[in-house]
Amino acid sequence: MNIKLALSPAVAAGLAILGILGVAVAPQARSLIAASGDRPLTLAAETRLDVTGETAELQNHKLSLGPVSVQVSYQAVERPSDQENNLQLEIFYNGTPYITTAATTYYFGSVELIDLDNNGVPEVVLGAFTGGAHCCLAYTTYTWDGSGFQAIPFAPLDGGGGEFRDLNQDGQIEFITLDNAFFYTFGSYAGSFPPNVILSFQNGQYVDTTPQFRDYLRSTAWRMYTVYQEQADTPPALNGLLAGYVAQKIRLGEYQEGWNFMLAHYDRANDWGLVNYDSEGNVASEFKDFPAALQSFLTRLGYLDEQGNPQPQVNRSPAADPQLSDSLSD
Numbered sequence: 622m623n624i625k626l627a628l629s630p631a632v633a634a635g636l637a638i639l640g641i642l643g644v645a646v647a648p649q650a651r652s653l654i655a656a657s658g659d660r661p662l663t664l665a666a667e668t669r670l671d672v673t674g675e676t677a678e679l680q681n682h683k684l685s686l687g688p689v690s691v692q693v694s695y696q697a698v699e700r701p702s703d704q705e706n707n708l709q710l711e712i713f714y715n716g717t718p719y720i721t722t723a724a725t726t727y728y729f730g731s732v733e734l735i736d737l738d739n740n741g742v743p744e745v746v747l748g749a750f751t752g753g754a755h756c757c758l759a760y761t762t763y764t765w766d767g768s769g770f771q772a773i774p775f776a777p778l779d780g781g782g783g784e785f786r787d788l789n790q791d792g793q794i795e796f797i798t799l800d801n802a803f804f805y806t807f808g809s810y811a812g813s814f815p816p817n818v819i820l821s822f823q824n825g826q827y828v829d830t831t832p833q834f835r836d837y838l839r840s841t842a843w844r845m846y847t848v849y850q851e852q853a854d855t856p857p858a859l860n861g862l863l864a865g866y867v868a869q870k871i872r873l874g875e876y877q878e879g880w881n882f883m884l885a886h887y888d889r890a891n892d893w894g895l896v897n898y899d900s901e902g903n904v905a906s907e908f909k910d911f912p913a914a915l916q917s918f919l920t921r922l923g924y925l926d927e928q929g930n931p932q933p934q935v936n937r938s939p940a941a942d943p944q945l946s947d948s949l950s951d
Contacts, residue, residue, distance in 0.1 A: 700728075726749035764822075778801055784796070795820060798820070803861070806918060860893065867882075
């Protein structure tokens with residue numbers, strides 16, 4: 622039986638498979654992979670299961686941590702396929718079954734027991750890949766509320782999905798991802814560099830705590846700047862990067878610095894994102910230049926208020942924004 626029990630983060634395994642499939646991985650997704658190597662490998666093997674297209678069929682494979690256990694069944698399928706729900710879970714609390722659930726996953730998927738808030742009762746995190754070019758990873762967290770398990774689904778995530786990691790070494794696990802609304806808005810997938818979104822799990826729900834992790838945010842902002850330097854001679858890729866850079870600087874409380882940098886360096890010949898269309902193909906909005914389009918975009922997402930003031934505490938959690946998937950493309 623070919624079962625892969627991995628101690629590495631799901632995003633690393635997932636994007637490795639994307640590479641095997643010949644899929645291009647954007648710079649910001651590669652940066653998540655590089656960062657994932659810093660995560661302490663403290664989880665016992667039986668708390669996590671990674672499956673791939675080569676994994677043999679599983680029936681009631683058991684994972685357990687503290688009072689929570691899961692029985693996992695899996696059958697690999699190829700895309701396209703009429704077979705759905707090929708990754709099945711039954712979740713137990715103190716040996717009593719409480720919920721049965723399933724997801725459809727192609728190429729790879731994962732199930733992990735991880736105590737996100739360090740309260741002694743682990744959450745169950747299900748990760749499924751939809752099988753597109755580089756999109757999407759669908760995460761659902763199951764958390765015990767005292768009488769049963771509540772499901773918290775994320776909108777499908779592009780850009781490598783994300784990773785669970787204790788960023789500040791306080792025993793609580795953060796979820797680190799990217800604001801997927803920035804993909805394709807002002808450039809191609811590879812030409813986009815979305816800002817960070819960092820979530821903490823508090824009182825049974827995910828909370829956007831991004832501004833609290835300044836060192837991580839500043840590290841990403843520096844990577845954005847170095848990518849800008851590398852791509853300065855290829856203007857078509859600049860605006861997608863600069864959009865993310867301005868948002869990243871808002872999170873750091875440095876909006877004006879980021880905005881002024883964008884004004885000095887954006888590609889004035891690139892019209893990507895200046896005209897937006899509705900679902901029927903009609904022009905919904907049109908802007909004279911990139912700064913005007915970016916200001917409108919940041920206002921719509923909440924990074925700026927209606928008066929143009931920066932909002933570092935904007936909530937961009939994929940658990941709170943089910944429309945996030947509207948900006949994704951597979």
